[in-house]
Amino acid sequence: MSNSKLVNYTRISPNSTNPRKDKIRKITIHHMAGNLSVETCGNVFAPSSRQASSNYGIGSDGRVGIYVEEKNRSWCSSSASNDNQAITIEVANNGGAPNWTVSDIALRKLIDLCVDICKRNGIPSLNYTGNTNGNLTMHKWFAATNCPGPYLESKFPYIASEVNKRLTGGGSSTSDNLYRVQVGAYSKKANANKMEAKLKSNGFDTYMLTANGLYKVQTGAFSQKSNAENQAKKLKYLGFDTYITTNSGAPVTSTPTKSIDILAREVIRGDWGNGQERKDRLTSAGYDYGEVQKVVNKLM
Numbered sequence: 216m217s218n219s220k221l222v223n224y225t226r227i228s229p230n231s232t233n234p235r236k237d238k239i240r241k242i243t244i245h246h247m248a249g250n251l252s253v254e255t256c257g258n259v260f261a262p263s264s265r266q267a268s269s270n271y272g273i274g275s276d277g278r279v280g281i282y283v284e285e286k287n288r289s290w291c292s293s294s295a296s297n298d299n300q301a302i303t304i305e306v307a308n309n310g311g312a313p314n315w316t317v318s319d320i321a322l323r324k325l326i327d328l329c330v331d332i333c334k335r336n337g338i339p340s341l342n343y344t345g346n347t348n349g350n351l352t353m354h355k356w357f358a359a360t361n362c363p364g365p366y367l368e369s370k371f372p373y374i375a376s377e378v379n380k381r382l383t384g385g386g387s388s389t390s391d392n393l394y395r396v397q398v399g400a401y402s403k404k405a406n407a408n409k410m411e412a413k414l415k416s417n418g419f420d421t422y423m424l425t426a427n428g429l430y431k432v433q434t435g436a437f438s439q440k441s442n443a444e445n446q447a448k449k450l451k452y453l454g455f456d457t458y459i460t461t462n463s464g465a466p467v468t469s470t471p472t473k474s475i476d477i478l479a480r481e482v483i484r485g486d487w488g489n490g491q492e493r494k495d496r497l498t499s500a501g502y503d504y505g506e507v508q509k510v511v512n513k514l515m
């Protein structure tokens with residue numbers, strides 16, 4: 216039995232039954248009831264006093280954490296019978312009560328992960344029946360909880376149908392097969408912010424990603440290449456340099472809220488790791504690594 220290659224972060228929780236006592240034939244999708252990174256979720260499941268875990272977690276940035284190996288049973292859905300048969304997945308919320316929304320990139324990664332789980336474990340399809348007869352299940356059927364929340368719950372039929380399309384049709388990964396119109400890639404976040412503001416003032420929706428230490432400003436993600444080309448044409452007419460890419464990256468989702476001073480103290484305390492890890496984590500949290508490091512050097 217293997218684990219998913221989509222995993223970006225590993226922190227094995229002591230809260231599991233090893234090995235699981237049944238064959239893997241179900242998937243149970245949960246929500247975190249909070250916007251937890253995969254690292255924070257790992258922290259939550261780390262103490263044995265917590266008595267809870269999941270096999271996987273997905274952050275709002277689309278990164279995947281593993282906390283209980285697939286061969287073992289997570290303590291997740293308040294049902295031993297379900298969890299012995301299920302791979303359990305916690306998904307971060309980018310919005311709170313009452314809807315508990317999740318980011319589009321997390322939803323796409325969730326579908327990728329479900330496809331991967333089904334393929335590796337010989338699950339021929341995901342059947343959402345609205346009750347425990349199917350093999351796509353939810354926590355609220357086993358306990359007095361509103362998990363997975365109204366938003367994710369409403370997506371269950373869509374998730375099952377997308378997964379099944381890919382299991383039968385062999386379609387490619389949803390998150391990697393979008394055509395994105397990129398308008399700039401910058402080493403300094405301030406320059407990316409400027410470009411975003413300029414695009415917004417021209418009426419374009421924008422989002423920022425980070426990859427290889429660069430802040431990339433993109434204005435659309437299209438499943439049809441021709442739609443991306445139309446968008447690029449409009450932008451070129453307005454004087455923007457564009458190119459179309461299928462490369463994604465980690466989205467800069469959170470609005471940075473901490474002052475550089477506080478961040479620098481956290482960095483010194485070791486909260487952000489070292490070297491490239493520190494750089495990547497600060498960048499994908501939306502901070503300017505260079506600016507933070509300058510203050511760190513001053514304080515040290």
Ligand SMILES: [Zn+2]
Nearest residue numbers: 245246354362
């Ligand atoms: Zn749950």
